[in-house]
Amino acid sequence: MSVPVLDLRGVAYSYPGGHQALFGVDLHVHRGERVALLGPNGAGKTTLVLHLNGILVPGAGTVTVSGLPVSRDNLLEVRRRVGIVFQDPDDQLFMPTVRDDVAFGPANLGLRGPELESRVVEALTLVGVADLADRAPHHLSFGQRRRVAIATVLAMRPEILVLDEPSSNLDPASRRELAEILRSLDVTVLMVTHDLPYAVELCERSVVLSEGAVVADGATRTVLADADLMARHRLELPTGFSI
DSSP states (O other): OOOOSEEEEEEEEEOTTSOEEEEEEEEEEOTTOEEEEEOOTTSSHHHHHHHHTTSSOOSEEEEEETTEEOSGGGHHHHHHHEEEEOSSGGGTOOSSSHHHHHHHHHHHTTOOHHHHHHHHHHHHHHTTOGGGTTSOGGGSOHHHHHHHHHHHHHTTOOSEEEEESTTTTOOHHHHHHHHHHHHHOOSEEEEEOSOHHHHHHHOSEEEEEETTEEEEEEEHHHHHTOHHHHHHTTOOOOTTOOO
């Protein structure tokens, strides 16, 4: 089998105050997969995500991205390969224009001139907002800002796109449009979400994290149809939604 794009083996982590957030997590994501990471609040999902590009360092275990260890020596390349889109797009948009925000990452890699502009246009086109390049991000709607935040990551041509609650605070039309965009992207996806119908719609596979450990890993519909599992780990489908 090919080398996983994302490979976590035995990852454990305790915060400085002593709280242990992860207990021996194993997670393997292969090229082309779209995987939902599910779990109740406090399960350790955010802690896990922060290990993927070296923001946090495991107390035990290893994290590799396409065979490259996530370590201090490799951080620049790891952060190119792992694109994280945080829940609040304003955490990632800080430049005067959309174009400037999307250009920021590739420019730090040394791209200049027509090559940089081409990368910016490519990323904005992928998320359907190329016409907004000269707008100020803070003048855009929330849904547009989320798309621009995704473009800032896509401009780095990552090997895996990590999305934190991508459907949160979106109206139904924006939610549907974003799903169409995510389905169209030729990139491996790990999606952290409480939106279980969105997981069904976008991800064939789901991993459930609870109390810092993986408690389920399988086909999304199979995982969400397990009533006992869902009850034990405080996961609930919306009223009227059936698997």
